[in-house]
Amino acid sequence: MPATEVKNTNGTVAVPPSTRKSEAGSSEPGYRVIRRNGGVTPFDPAKITIALTKAFLAVEGSTAAGSRRVHDIVEELAEQVVSALTRRADADRLFHIEEIQDQVELALMRGEHHRVARAYVLYREERARERAAETVDAEAPQSTLQMTRDDGTLVALDEARLAEIVHEACAGLESVSAEPILSETKRNLYDGIRQDELSLAPILASRTLVEQEPDYAFVSARLLLDKLRREALTFVSERPEQATQAEMSERYARYFPDFVAKGIANDLIDPELARFDLERLGAALRPERDLNFQFLGLQTLYDRYFLHANGTRFELPQAFFMRVAMGLAVREIDREARAIEFYDLLSSFDFMASTPTLFNSGTLRPQLSSCFLTTVADDLDGIFKAVKDNALLAKYSGGLGNDWTPVRGLGAHIKGTNGESQGVVPFLKVANDTAIAVNQGGKRKGAVCAYLESWHIDIEEFLDLRKNTGDDRRRTHDMNTANWVPDLFMERVAADGPWTLFSPDETPDLHDLYGKAFRAAYEAYEAKAEAGELRVFKTVRAVDLWRRMLTMLFETGHPWVTFKDPCNIRSPQGHVGVVHSSNLCTEITLNTSKDEVAVCNLGSVNLVNHIADGALDLERLARTVGTAMRMLDNVIDINFYTIPEARHSNLRHRPVGLGLMGFQDALQKLRIPYASEDAVAFADASMEAISYYAISASVELADERGRYPTFEKSLWSKGILPIDSIRLLEEARPGVEMDNAATLDWESLRKRVKKVGMRNSNCMAIAPTATISNICGVSQSIEPAYQNLFVKSNMSGDFTVVNAALIHDLKDRGLWDEVMMSDLKYFDGSIGQIDRVPDDLKALYATAFEIDSAWLIEAASRRQKWIDQAQSLNLYIANPSGKKLDELYRHAWKKGLKTTYYLRSRSATHVEKSTLKGTDGKLNAVSASSVSAEPIAIDPNAAWTKACAIDDPECEACQ
Template identity: 85%
Template sequence: MPATSTHPASGAATAPFSIDLREAAPTQPGYRVIRRNGAVTPFDATKITVALTKAFLAVEGSTAAGSRRVHDVVEDLAEQVFSALTRRVGEGRLFHIEDVQDQVELALMRGEHHKVARAYVLYREERARERSAEKAAAAEPALPSLRVKAEDGTLLPLDELRLARIVEEACEGLDAVSAAPIVTEAKRNLYDGITLDELSLASILAARTLVEQEPNYTYVSARLLMDRLRREALSFVSGRSEQATQADMSARYASYFPDFVKTGIDAELIDPELARFDLARLGAALKPERDLNFQYLGLQTLYDRYFLHTKGKRFELPQAFFMRVAMGLAIREIDREARAIEFYDLLSSFDFMASTPTLFNSGTTRPQLSSCFLTTIGDDLDAIFKGVKDNALLAKYSGGLGNDWTPVRGLGAHINGTNGESQGVVPFLKVANDTAIAVNQGGKRKGAVCAYLETWHVDIEEFLDLRKNTGDDRRRTHDMNTANWVPDLFMERVESDGEWTLFSPDETPELHDLYGKAFRAAYEAYEAKAASGGLKVFRKVRALDLWRKMLTMLFETGHPWVTFKDPCNIRSPQGHIGVVHSSNLCTEITLNTSRDEVAVCNLGSVNLLNHISENGLDLDRLARTVGTAMRMLDNVIDINFYTIPEARNSNLKHRPVGLGLMGFQDALQKLRIAYASDAAVEFADRSMEAISYHAISASVELAAERGRYASFEGSLWSKGILPIDSIKLLEDARPGVEMDAGSTLDWDALRKRVKKTGMRNSNTMAIAPTATISNICGVSQSIEPGYQNLFVKSNMSGDFTVVNAQLVHDLKQRGLWDEVMVSDLKYFDGSVGQIDRIPDDLKAIYATAFEIDSAWLIEAASRRQKWIDQAQSLNLYIANPSGRKLDELYRFAWKKGLKTTYYLRSRSATHVEKSTLKGTDGKLNAVSSTVAAAPIAINPDAAWGKACAVDDPECEACQ
């Protein structure tokens, strides 16, 4: 590919700087390049280095040839280009020559080598004109017909008509999409001998490039992925090559379903008991049209991580997946088929979605369906290493873990058995950290655990440092989540700028199990004992200094999270038989634990968006959804595969479940309500009240049918004290709590039913992060405000362009959606606030997380918390952090009666790339978002750093 350019200074012709991959050179194994004439050649990464060097020589002259700077810059750029290419191409392992040149151009621009990039762009444009002229003049003969390689290796003519038909079918019923650009772009990336998988991938990627221009292309991309999945699954279960269109599946799904069950049983993946269902009846109940409701991110996530597979082949189609989960949950029902169909209808409609462990494992040979496990670690080696072993066993089948480490004696404490001194809790936390990494849940997601420590523990300051990147690495846990378990007395000492005393739990054992006024009395007695010389290991600190360090570490490392011991216990329905010693991995579970009892919670979430009608919240539909969902969650407890006896005993005795919600921001936007408004706080209140009412009512109905849970007597429930009533208990223990206590529904009647009939479940509600299941349903996660209105989400399935479709709809209605608007959204990192031509009402409705004062999030969370018997995963966002702002924010959360908080998120240092898809000639998505926040100086009095990255693919909460 010869080329010359002119040095800007001398005007003399210089060496070529194009990328020519035809020369003989070492190749990169497995990667290939499609040339412009359709030929496929091995990919040679060294040519990128050569081309970049020539580019710098062309602009900077021959003096650059021996420059160490140029050499280092070129090596770095080449590495960036290759990394970008291999990340974007995914499983296809195939580049188009233009893709390579696009990435070289982008790398030069990102590196701010503007003169070199400009010369490179001008050269490409000139060569494109030359090729066009040459083609017109030479009247080149048409390329030979392309052939497709079947799985058995035979070459068959490309069926262009089917390609066009599948793309047209994928576009049917969707506004503002067209098959033509997808087919054109897909054909441009075909070559003779292309495989069936690569052929499917070509059309999928072609559709994906258009998502940022029109959100409906995400549905097109999903439907094209469905075509690939249908071929893969149908061929595998039937034993012959088979393809089917969406229209074909109206008849094919029912006949496929029994074959699917048999295939899964033969592969020892599906419980043989499922074969005893009336498979014909269940197959007839499948609704193939619901395959059209997936967005690309949701279906790709299911394809990569959820659908059953064997021998490298997925054989589970989406509706079979939902029915398999439903059958697993109905396996002990009397009319199993009727209940399975009821559960299937709820799941496949996206009105409700079970948690990831339930989706992974329901109906399989190892049905570990529970989401979260909470344990207390004892203060001896046997107990400590049993706790680590339990972590491994619980994590193996996708359980998230919360460990209470407070009982373990502190650094310097006496050890009777050896007459030595303890090394404290930190070395054991390192072991727990490494265990979580070793047990990666079958490759489906990383093992994840959160360690909790009370604020009075003598090792608390070392605990705060666990996630730092400096210091002795043997006393660091880079992968484990950590959280502070904060008593009210500490917050009162912070408020009064008082002293705080740290103790070792072997000398102060009562503190671990006490809260409220009893904790205060015991703590003050131990302070007096320490002052009189009665304790060996203790240390006094200024409470405000420790609080500031807690917030400093929270900002610098994203940990430890701030959770509040007293409201978790005072408002717990189960305070009569135990103590809540920690929360879970995501801070929404508040259940009792002890050395003999491992708490278990079973989660699922209502899709709030699906319950918004023209008249607002559809209470009748919500009641039906919650009633069925609670039955499903209660079934989990009996069906569940328990890996340790302590979990089984606890779960069967107390039967806690955690019904949550997702799509809160979508619901607000559909109702035309700004998140930062009194109306949004009121909607949070009313919607959670309705969910709470129906969840408690459903548990009463289950108790009438199946019996109340074993430890009901003595609980708050048995006394007629519902979550809304327990606010008074917190106010009595801590005067000054600022919680609203208003209600609208008939709670008196429900109280009477609870006291008379009892509850089936000790706990009924908890709001989890829902990151993955909200992706499946195509809604915003949990109660979160939108991160950006246009961004690229990264998770274990790759990078996905996410566009706020409701915003696009509103902008179209006002004639504002065009290429300039797309460019502006990228420039302002998905924010509408700084785009002048967007009206103020839309700016308010579509304000992003960092544009909303987190005080609004806390206000809304406080309104929800009054109805919830457990807690909620509440992330807080702060665009321009300062020590004062964080202090005010977390004190406000405590005063508003919140039980827990979750991640603190700060705005990232790098943002969405400013390039557009058009600017990269329509190749793979050119928009990317790096959200790992860089260190940010807050004030001269404190050294602050970074918070947890939003949508970090390595973060369990984002999976």
């Protein structure tokens, strides 16, 4: 292979841009390298091959020179290095020579060539000492560098301003220093550097220090703010402009009306926003809150949320929050006062609205809802209408849950043609491809989940949809899937009984029945099948089908396991319909039919922000929940509905889903280990408070605005609150194991609900918060920490994530040093195996795979008693086996959970071990993921010793 060529994974040859030639023969702009002397040269992959070869020669001697083994290893490693450098880089990206050497070192460690890597590290350190000795007495030369402005003109590079910006970014953060950032930044400067490259240089320099000191995540964000300010202020003022953070205390208010005007002029902001008192709102902006961002959060907003015109971001963070708040307050009477109230809540990070709300509030198409649930009819018109509806709903950033159970199964009779049905699977393939084609307005991946009841004749094929083997025409590699499991099936599994599969065209009422009524109808159909009165059916052993469900969940991560009966029995809205499925992320449980597409509007309380003086601050939580519920209720009336069935359903029932995030952070702030009775008790107490205040807020809104139209005959109207509906489940399924203790004054609230009514049919649902928790810089949803040090990937890139609380505790005990950092990497972000870490810290900072998932289920069960919908509950299992999975999911069912979400399992390869100091994903990542991306084939009859893990960083459809 020529030295300038790198093979792609598909076997084709990729030529780096620096080596490509135009038709005239001249080199096109491409990747370039900054040498240590400041010079810039074209990037030459051949030099990487040479360096690797020399490293092997140094360790293995001259015999390595002609070794085919070494030659092949070097080629493979060189390909990895080039791929890592160019994977997310722009076509004209600059690399520093040290950055390239970092990637060489990382590739050697990944390949477990430890002796060669060690020699390479020692060589680099020796050369660094030699260079330092050569320059120690040299007088620093006066800078004569120039910068290329956006218009192409050259000006002297203003190093004084560069230093001012870096020092300002470090202000108020005791554990950081401007000097290493400035030193690294200057190393990456060259004569004629572009203005955008100059803005990026200190950001990249700061990001490499995050693993050493977490506060550099704040520094990196503040440096990004400088780049954003220049971009936004120049756009709105139509002249080159930049400002420091200090200058923004006055500039923000003047910028805000210009921002609104520019947004309207570019058809991005609703002209109605110009009718607000913009001077009053601009004066209410809190510029200092820009400093609360960590880099991952701000970069995510920059890449995907801030308004832009022709690629130029012109929306600053506080303007962003105010734009969202104005959009939510547009129909309020005193809308300026409400906008300021909503803005204060969002910008404080006490509460965050879901991604569609953040994307679209205040715009020309305010599609603010997160989730849509549909039922697919059993005819071609209905099926393809459902596919079209998916496309329309997904276009403006909605996540979809489709109930496919009514569609007749394989072999069923088609009366119109006197033929036989191909079943549900071919139509699922169409829905899968539609989700990919309509990728939520180009902002994130389209996402849909198909649900099928466990008695459907096609259930066995449905289980195979995500497999990588078999007929690809009957596979849906991009669609999520979920089992909608009746209690009767779980009882048959426990009793090792038979289970009969039917086609819904012959058993149509099963779809709408649950509890005792389902049991009676199902057993009657079994009798008809045995008597030969049904055409399409199949009897299997219930345990065998259950094992196959768990096997597929284990191998492919799908279908998820969700429970039909508790979702319906405890639903407040059983008097007007049936819950036929959950949504994309398994937290929504709302009725669907051919006339109603369920819609849910989501947002999450940041729990850790409500911990004060070692306890939950109930007064602050009550204020937060009250304002949040008003915002969520406003969404229903403001919303842009793409199909009439969604509008009809949402206005009729007015459901919302208030959730939470930062649960693990709150535990760590309270010094409570996740795997403990105290954590279960806190899950109970915190959710009880959120539930109490959410229901109270909905009552107050009903008093002000009126009840939701279908309130009468609901469980609410009978004084049956979520905590009371446990009794209904116990009556339908004796033996359910749910706690029913309470601490707040529920009796008074119960009476007020019956008297005044509710504004919303449903109030609570805990979503994954995959993105909005990043924005706020807290742990996701109710999740335990995935790792204490890792590189997170999402659509904005790769980001070093480090548990700041752990690092601060280690520092307080004198344990944070280079060795500890190295150990943390070696043990995949876990401190459990590091001997010198005290046991109390090991318990407090135990990661997801070190915690028995039974604790997650116990905590979830305590929350579920207060929630009128459900929760996205991921389960983790480090050393899975068939027996463990069986016990885990049966335990979830017995504890009264309505749904479960992903099963996450360790792969054979964990975090890559590295001696690198910097771990920024775009520079020198320690880990792309500690979870396998590909399913591992297993023998379903054997003990399960491996599991494919499901960790999709782009699964952000709900939040």
